[in-house]
Amino acid sequence: MLVVGELINSSRKAVAQAIAERNTEYIQDLARKQVEAGAHIIDVNCGTSIGEEEKVMTWLVTSVQEVVDVPLCIDSPSAGALAAGLAVHKGQAMINSITAEKDRWQEVLPLVQKYKAKIIALCMDDGGMPETVEDRLRVADKLVPGLLEAGIPEDDIYLDPLIKPLGVNSRYGVEALDAVAALKEKYPKVHTICGLSNVSYGLPERRLLNRAFMVMCLTKGMDAFILDPLDGQLMGLLKAAMALAGQDEYCLEYIAAARAGRIKA
Known part of the structure; x- marks a missing residue:
């Protein structure tokens, strides 16, 4: 089971402030605490650093790897920021993420190949967010063969079925669980991963929902989670x-x- 610590993300107010102030001590302490709590990989995301994301990503990766001896998940919608983080990363990194969207595929795949990184592959294409299990399988049928053809080992591929907020539709939890089971059945040697807290967005007592959903996902074959290891x-x-x-x-x-x-x- 792979645990990716999610807390170094500039969408969190305290992290955004630490980034703005270049508070290395705060960022490093947060990294240490996540590893001590059981995280195997630390996610770093500075997507709100508009206009300086590449510079900030370089600082984040360097700062975190000074104090923890685990890989990082370089997380950004910007291919430039991904490249900046990967360029200074020590060892095998993880990239979050690639999709079957034409532009994103063309931007990110060369980085996966160049840096031999683990890759989170979102089950999404130019048609938008998946609505059904069948949608996810259809996109996975593009992603997995494409990555394998590009020389990416199965063990480095992490399919993300895209978890949507339960508060929007009461079927989204079941839909995601069924998708995990279907993906694992079709691609047993490829990993599955999700951002756990997405399921509880907008609902009260989110941690309770996250905990219950995690256990249910595990029974369906999920073998990696992006989560808060300090819980x-x-x-x-x-x-x-x-x-x-x-x-x-x-x-x-x-x-x-x-x-x-x-x-x-």
Whole structure:
């Protein structure tokens, strides 16, 4: 199970302020805390830094990698910002993200190839956001063969079925769960990933929904999440669900996390 820590994102007010002030200490502390809580990769996103995103991304990647020994997920709608972050990244990075949209594909694929990065592939094409499981499979049938043909290993591909807010449509949760199961059945050697908190957007007590949805996703085959690792109850549920699903031999990860105080009941 891969955990991508989501907290270094300029859409969060405190992070935006830290970026504006070039508060390296704050950013580094946030990175450290996420790794200590169990994140395997740290997402870095500075998409609100209009006009200087490439410069800021370079600073973010450099600052974070000074203090944590894990890969980063370079996250931006701007190919230029992705390239800037990848250029200074040490080791194999993850890119968030590519789609089957013609322009995005042409911009991002060369970066995936050049830097041999792991890639999050959103199930979206020029037709827009997917509405059904069939829509997602149709787009995945473009993404996966295209990436494989370009020389990207299956183990480096992470399909994102695109989780939509449950508050907009009560079927969006079931739709996403069915999509995960269908994608895993068709492409068993390719990973699945999602931004967990998208499902709860606009609803009260969001953490409760995120926690429940994570466990349900795991039972359908989801094997990577972009989430808040500082939510101890969320991380506890993740370790417990992995053990119950037979993904933690002798419950060793669960026991180690509990003894280290990284999870909460």
